[in-house]
Amino acid sequence: xxxxxxxxxxxxxxxxxxxxxxxxxxxxxxxxxxxxxxxxxxxxxxxxxxxxxxxxxxxxxxxxxxxxxxxxxxxxxxxxxxxxxxxxxxxxxxxxxxxxxxxxxxxxxxxxxxxxxxxxxxxxxxxxxxxxxxxxxxxxxxxxxxxxxxxxx
Amino acid sequence: xxxxxxxxxxxxxxxxxxxxxxxxxxxxxxxxxxxxxxxxxxxxxxxxxxxxxxxxxxxxxxxxxxxxxxxxxxxxxxxxxxxxxxxxxxxxxxxxxxxxxxxxxxxxxxxxxxxxxxxxxxxxxxxxxxxxxxxxxxxxxxxxxxxxxxxxxxxxxxxxxxxxxxxxxxxxxxxxxxxxxxxxxxxxxxxxxxxxxxxxxxxxxxxxxxxxxxxxxxxxxxxxxxxxxxxxxxxxxxxxxxxxxxxxxxxxxxxxxxxxxxxxxxxxxxxxxxxxxxxxxxxxxxxxxxxxxxxxxxxxxxxxxxxxxxxxxxxxxxxxxxxxxxxxxxxxxxxxxxxxxxxxxxxxxxxxxxxxxxxxxxxxxxxxxxxxxxxxxxxxxxxxxxxxxxxxxxxxxxxxxxxxxxxxxxxxxxxxxxxxxxxxxxxxxxxxxxxxxxxxxxxxxxxxxxxxxxxxxxxxxxxxxxxxxxxxxxxxxxxxxxxxxxxxxxxxxxxxxxxxxxxxxxxxxxxxxxxxxxxxxxxxxxxxxxxxxxxxxxxxxxxxxxxxxxxxxxxxxxxxxxxxxxxxxxxxxxxxxxxxxxxxxxxxxxxxxxxxxxxxxxxxxxxxxxxxxxxxxxxxxxxxxxxxxxxxxxxxxxxxxxxxxxxxxxxxxxxxxxxxxxxxxxxxxxxxxxxxxxxxxxxxxxxxxxxxxxxxxxxxxxxxxxxxxxxxxxxxxxxxx
Numbered sequence: 001x002x003x004x005x006x007x008x009x010x011x012x013x014x015x016x017x018x019x020x021x022x023x024x025x026x027x028x029x030x031x032x033x034x035x036x037x038x039x040x041x042x043x044x045x046x047x048x049x050x051x052x053x054x055x056x057x058x059x060x061x062x063x064x065x066x067x068x069x070x071x072x073x074x075x076x077x078x079x080x081x082x083x084x085x086x087x088x089x090x091x092x093x094x095x096x097x098x099x100x101x102x103x104x105x106x107x108x109x110x111x112x113x114x115x116x117x118x119x120x121x122x123x124x125x126x127x128x129x130x131x132x133x134x135x136x137x138x139x140x141x142x143x144x145x146x147x148x149x150x151x152x153x
Numbered sequence: 154x155x156x157x158x159x160x161x162x163x164x165x166x167x168x169x170x171x172x173x174x175x176x177x178x179x180x181x182x183x184x185x186x187x188x189x190x191x192x193x194x195x196x197x198x199x200x201x202x203x204x205x206x207x208x209x210x211x212x213x214x215x216x217x218x219x220x221x222x223x224x225x226x227x228x229x230x231x232x233x234x235x236x237x238x239x240x241x242x243x244x245x246x247x248x249x250x251x252x253x254x255x256x257x258x259x260x261x262x263x264x265x266x267x268x269x270x271x272x273x274x275x276x277x278x279x280x281x282x283x284x285x286x287x288x289x290x291x292x293x294x295x296x297x298x299x300x301x302x303x304x305x306x307x308x309x310x311x312x313x314x315x316x317x318x319x320x321x322x323x324x325x326x327x328x329x330x331x332x333x334x335x336x337x338x339x340x341x342x343x344x345x346x347x348x349x350x351x352x353x354x355x356x357x358x359x360x361x362x363x364x365x366x367x368x369x370x371x372x373x374x375x376x377x378x379x380x381x382x383x384x385x386x387x388x389x390x391x392x393x394x395x396x397x398x399x400x401x402x403x404x405x406x407x408x409x410x411x412x413x414x415x416x417x418x419x420x421x422x423x424x425x426x427x428x429x430x431x432x433x434x435x436x437x438x439x440x441x442x443x444x445x446x447x448x449x450x451x452x453x454x455x456x457x458x459x460x461x462x463x464x465x466x467x468x469x470x471x472x473x474x475x476x477x478x479x480x481x482x483x484x485x486x487x488x489x490x491x492x493x494x495x496x497x498x499x500x501x502x503x504x505x506x507x508x509x510x511x512x513x514x515x516x517x518x519x520x521x522x523x524x525x526x527x528x529x530x531x532x533x534x535x536x537x538x539x540x541x542x543x544x545x546x547x548x549x550x551x552x553x554x555x556x557x558x559x560x561x562x563x564x565x566x567x568x569x570x571x572x573x574x575x576x577x578x579x580x581x582x583x584x585x586x587x588x589x590x591x592x593x594x595x596x597x598x599x600x601x602x603x604x605x606x607x608x609x610x611x612x613x614x615x616x617x618x619x620x621x622x623x624x625x626x627x628x629x630x631x632x633x634x635x636x637x638x639x640x641x642x643x644x645x646x647x648x649x650x651x652x653x654x655x656x657x658x659x660x661x662x663x664x665x666x667x668x669x670x671x672x673x674x675x676x677x678x679x680x681x682x683x684x685x686x687x688x689x690x691x692x693x694x695x696x697x698x699x700x701x702x703x704x705x706x707x708x709x710x711x712x713x714x715x716x717x718x719x720x721x722x723x724x725x726x727x728x729x730x731x732x733x734x735x736x737x738x739x740x741x742x743x744x745x746x747x748x749x750x751x752x753x754x755x756x757x758x759x760x761x762x763x764x765x766x767x768x769x770x771x772x773x774x775x776x777x778x779x780x781x782x783x784x785x786x787x788x789x790x791x792x793x794x795x796x797x798x799x800x801x802x803x804x805x806x807x808x809x810x811x812x813x814x815x816x817x818x819x820x821x822x823x824x825x826x827x828x829x830x831x832x833x834x835x836x837x838x839x840x841x842x843x844x845x846x847x848x849x850x851x852x853x854x855x856x857x858x859x860x861x862x863x864x865x866x867x868x869x870x871x872x873x874x
Contacts (some may be wrong), residue, residue, distance in 0.1 A: 001405060017423075017425070018405070018425070018426070018429070020429075021425045022425065025423065025424050025425040028372075028424070029380070029423045029424050029425070030423070032374070033365075034365070034367045034371075034372040034374075035364070035365015035366065036365070037369075037371075037499070037500070037548070038371065038424075038501065038577075039499050039500075039501070039580065040580040040801055040802050041579055041580055041581075041801075042580075042801055042802070042803060044801060044802035044803050045499065045580075045802050047499055074365065075363075075364065075365035076364070076365050078364075079364075082360050082363055082364035087363045087364065090359075090363045091355070091359045091360070091363055094353075094355045094356055094359065094768050094772075096229075096356055096358075096359065096362045096363075097229030097230070097231070097772060097773075097776055098227075098228055098229030098498070098499065098500070098546070098547060098548050098549045098550075099229065099356075099358065099362035099368070099546070099548070100369060100498075100499040100500045100548030100549060101499050101548075102362055102363060103362075103363070103365045106363060125810060125811040128810040128811075129809050129810050129811050131810070132499065132802065132807050132809060133499075134497060134498060134499045134549050134551070134780075134807065135229045135499075135549060135776045135780075136775065136776035136777070136778070136779030136780050136783070136808070136813070137772065137775075137776060138779060138808075138809075138810050138813040139775050139779075139813065139815075139816065140772065140775075141810065142810070
């Protein structure tokens with residue numbers, strides 16, 4: 001057991017967990033931030049996508065010991081009221097079917113758009129390729145990413 | 154009704170008391186997004202104090218909140234939005250004032266399950282009546298208050314309005330109205346007067362989904378609960394020989410290791426700790442009885458033997474196939490095979506169970522809460538009435554959560570450890586744990602006369618643990634004078650279950666590929682060929698006709714028109730299928746790019762009767778097409794020594810973002826009562842695509858997945874297809 005001080009969504013958290021505990025399980029089990037989802041555990045599906053200093057990472061395969069003083073953002077911290085432009089776009093396009101993968105999709109799209117506010121199709125496809133939607137909502141995800149790019153400041 | 158106060162309190166307590174896990178510092182916990190709502194939403198008991206229940210589906214509060222209870226599990230088919238829309242339509246409610254709650258398992262509801270594309274067809278009338286009856290009661294209450302004849306009143310957007318212009322909102326009338334006797338015979342709207350049904354209504358859960366609120370079973374937390382993972386027998390047909398749990402028990406956070414049936418459960422204080430400890434388990438397995446540890450090559454061999462077995466069960470027999478085939482000018486025989494598939498919903502299996510001396514509490518994602526309750530009652534030998542089931546949102550189902558195996562495990566474990574427990578499956582558990590779409594092989598034969606007419610038709614299906622792998626009354630049955638359809642079952646220790654559009658998810662591909670090949674052999678356009686058969690079935694039906702010929706012709710013609718059938722700029726493939734009461738025709742457009750076939754677009758024409766929610770319906774069709782395409786292209790679960798060889802998404806390939814072609818959706822919308830949409834769009838896709846690939850390349854695809862055969866072998870991860 002080790003003691004970790006983490007900066008998540010601009011706030012301080014502490015957790016006593018094993019160093020190899022994936023960030024995913026610290027978020028979900030220790031801190032109650034369950035918007036980050038468990039899908040595969042091997043960084044293949046993207047359901048657990050969060051940001052580390054603004055870059056998309058797969059929290060299921062990122063040990064808590066590697067976080068250090070880096071800033072973690074989860075879906076809960078993307079905006080105060082769920083009104084980040086990407087969340088708004090997802091709502092306007094009415095993307096979700098079951099909805100389980102969508103927080104990861106949104107986090108991946110947000111990281112993409114902060115790097116490339118007006119991404120090309122190729123950039124969108126490369127970024128979103130790592131997130132599986134088993135319901136097949138890919139068309140709407142694409143529409144929402146494109147719509148969000150018009151909303152990003 | 155089950156009594157749950159909001160989980161929020163539990164959650165906040167947890168945050169405050171957790172020491173082994175973590176501690177939240179530095180801000181007011183009430184401001185945190187996390188834990189401010191329950192996976193169960195607000196509860197029915199909370200609601201009962203302030204809201205007046207008109208019937209099982211509906212409560213109206215004096216402050217004018219219209220609460221509609223949605224009984225069927227939501228797994229992405231959008232039922233939590235479309236069910237309430239139907240009630241609200243007949244109620245003439247103001248949709249913006251409607252609040253939707255997931256109802257727990259409750260005997261007042263009928264068929265409280267999600268499966269078979271049956272929820273809306275089954276509930277259509279009762280939902281409409283629930284709304285209409287309450288509307289009538291509100292009007293009667295207004296008539297009493299205004300001392301006028303109820304027939305002079307009308308309703309609009311949640312208000313009762315009199316001829317003199319007086320109006321009261323439903324909340325004002327709710328107390329009076331709820332004391333009235335509910336009318337048993339109410340007039341329903343003319344569908345031409347629908348205001349809400351047939352529009353695009355956004356998902357009622359949108360805000361919660363996109364902000365990551367706890368909604369799913371896996372998100373559920375209860376103070377005092379423990380976490381568990383279970384190691385199941387890794388190969389089908391084996392049982393436990395010995396268990397050495399010494400090392401696993403020594404892992405910090407592990408509370409117990411429990412062996413039951415073929416399971417070894419690790420119980421502990423967090424998911425990661427139990428997952429880690431599980432890796433240290435030393436379990437030996439042995440063959441259970443006379444089971445064989447099967448390989449996929451065994452299946453291939455047995456399929457071929459069983460296609461010639463004299464032991465088949467005849468499913469349908471019209472005319473005399475022996476004579477027809479002996480007199481045929483041309484006979485075409487083709488075989489088609491599919492592998493096992495995993496359901497792989499994105500939310501892995503999980504369930505919470507708390508077995509107490511006075512009752513059992515079950516909470517989690519299930520498509521069949523009633524089955525779960527009954528099976529748990531049997532397992533624990535308790536009365537079903539002592540069991541409550543609360544239904545969380547499901548992170549996908551695809552048929553996997555029609556089974557109660559994972560609920561039973563959680564209940565059994567809770568009864569053994571006498572604690573509330575949440576059992577979580579890893580992805581590997583999910584993929585290797587069974588209940589698959591079974592592997593099936595078909596042999597089709599067609600007899601053509603000299604003029605290219607289809608005079609004889611035979612189909613033999615061999616399915617693993619599937620008594621009838623055919624759908625004997627499907628088209629072209631009824632249109633062929635001499636027909637024989639039979640099936641053989643292959644018994645295996647590998648467990649199977651309903652997978653979205655059971656049987657038809659592959660049968661449609663095989664049938665529609667075969668008919669395309671027969672049409673080509675008879676020198677006819679594939680659409681013309683089918684329409685002629687349907688015309689024949691209409692004029693001189695052979696035996697029983699179990700599909701609606703006009704509806705099938707309707708979607709064929711719509712797909713033909715919308716796809717611009719016959720275009721020369723792309724190679725087009727056609728497919729049409731009747732499944733689960735609805736009709737879907739599809740045309741796939743394929744073009745050659747760098748000597749490879751690339752799917753440009755899929756056009757889908759659907760007759761599902763009245764379209765309730767245009768937005769949700771569109772999404773169901775596009776999702777169904779993507780699902781059908783993805784699994785036809787890539788889905789492949791193989792076996793070695795009784796165990797699944799693919800264990801996670803690194804080698805069990807699902808369709809991804811870049812691989813999805815455009816999908817155009819067109820509804821017939823003919824005003825008949827809804828006939829279901831959860832499954833029907835999936836079955837025709839594989840056939841339309843394979844037939845288009847044939848047009849483009851001259852090569853036929855007989856097996857799934859496509860990507861292990863030419864010309865689709867070269868499809869690599871992340872490429873346009």
